[in-house]
Amino acid sequence: TKLILLDSLLQESMSPAVDMVELDVNSLVSLEDIQAAYDSLSLEEEAVVASLDQILANQVNLDQRLSGLTSLAPQLDTVSADSTQLHQLISFTCGLAERVSCKVRQLDLAKSRVAECQQRVHDLIDLKLCSEGVVAALSEEDYEQAAAHIHRFLAMDESLLRCTPGQGGGGGVGQEGSLATLHEAENRVRGVVARRFDEAVKDEDLASIERFFKIFPLLGMHEEGINNFTGYLCTKLTVNSKKNLKQALDTPAGSARANIILADTLTLLFEGIARVVEIHQPLIETYYGPGRLVTVLTRLQAECDNQAGNIFTEVRRRRGIKDKVARLESGTVGAREVEGVLGELCLLQARVEMYQRFVRKRCAQDIEV
Numbered sequence: 001t002k003l004i005l006l007d008s009l010l011q012e013s014m015s016p017a018v019d020m021v022e023l024d025v026n027s028l029v030s031l032e033d034i035q036a037a038y039d040s041l042s043l044e045e046e047a048v049v050a051s052l053d054q055i056l057a058n059q060v061n062l063d064q065r066l067s068g069l070t071s072l073a074p075q076l077d078t079v080s081a082d083s084t085q086l087h088q089l090i091s092f093t094c095g096l097a098e099r100v101s102c103k104v105r106q107l108d109l110a111k112s113r114v115a116e117c118q119q120r121v122h123d124l125i126d127l128k129l130c131s132e133g134v135v136a137a138l139s140e141e142d143y144e145q146a147a148a149h150i151h152r153f154l155a156m157d158e159s160l161l162r163c164t165p166g167q168g169g170g171g172g173v174g175q176e177g178s179l180a181t182l183h184e185a186e187n188r189v190r191g192v193v194a195r196r197f198d199e200a201v202k203d204e205d206l207a208s209i210e211r212f213f214k215i216f217p218l219l220g221m222h223e224e225g226i227n228n229f230t231g232y233l234c235t236k237l238t239v240n241s242k243k244n245l246k247q248a249l250d251t252p253a254g255s256a257r258a259n260i261i262l263a264d265t266l267t268l269l270f271e272g273i274a275r276v277v278e279i280h281q282p283l284i285e286t287y288y289g290p291g292r293l294v295t296v297l298t299r300l301q302a303e304c305d306n307q308a309g310n311i312f313t314e315v316r317r318r319r320g321i322k323d324k325v326a327r328l329e330s331g332t333v334g335a336r337e338v339e340g341v342l343g344e345l346c347l348l349q350a351r352v353e354m355y356q357r358f359v360r361k362r363c364a365q366d367i368e369v
Helices: 001-015 033-056 057-137 143-154 156-161 175-203 206-219 222-249 258-288 295-317 321-330 335-368
Strands: none
Touching: 001 057, 057 143, 057 175, 143 175, 143 206, 175 206, 175 222, 175 295, 206 222, 206 258, 222 258, 222 295, 222 335, 295 335, 321 335
16 A cells, blocks of 8 residues: 555656657667667656656655655544444444334334224214114204214215124114115105205295205205205396386386486396395305305306396387487487487496406306315
8 A cells, every 4th residue: 555655656746757769779770870869868868867856856745745644544444444334334224214114104004994993983883873863853854953964974985884894783773774774864855855945935935945055065965956046046036137127117208217227127137146146155155165156157147148138128129229220320310319328328338347347256256266
């Protein structure tokens, strides 16, 4: 090692290597060739001597650096030993970490299985409680409580329940008996709720309508509930719109708002839809979740288009739009004659634009949620 270090220091301290001239004695055939070869060798000798002089001049520096490197040799041995020890420690730590990780995975697997087992036990207990509870609730016509028990049952994984070995519970009601009872109760409650909702709509019993509307989602009947409730809202919208249109058509020609009474009727239609949204949107979002308002507005808008079409038909008929357009084209109608009609048409357009902004805003908010 010391010889290698010394050679490295010598190579570092030497001046740039002298180009050695290879001399072929047999090629020297004349006195001039001999003289040239001699001169070249003399220059090479001088370069070598100068290089040796430089090495000798740096001898003290070389000795000091060699001495310093020599003193580092024991430390290098220590570093090598420490490196070996560190490698062994890291290898041991890696092995230990792998073994610990394996144990942790085993514990996680055991924990998940225990959790699944506990959930299975809880489901079996809940199954029995739901079965007994739904029977009691139906006997008392407490359809909300019966629907709550069925909702809890529907949240269970029935296939896992059937794979779980069950034992007879209290009262002789076993696992299969509980499942059969709950399925029977589910079908029964669904039929009762749909029938009672229709009866409430027929009787215009708003409290009962909202009561059974809230039960539909507990039974997994979200679409049926939304469709039935929206149908009821559309029916109310139609009745009110026709009543308002009839009142508008019966308005005396000399009344204060006779010239814009049909625009007022369209405004009442739009305000009715806005009121329905304001009142029932919290109810729908609470029991059916967000994202349902677009469906409701789609059906309401279809009925709104029908009723608005009736209003515009009366506008064209009562205001003589077709006749006035023909007279405008022929130049036989005056500005005063069409001024009132144009004012009402502008008001109709303004109401339509305001309603469209309302619908777009509510739909955008519902989609974002």
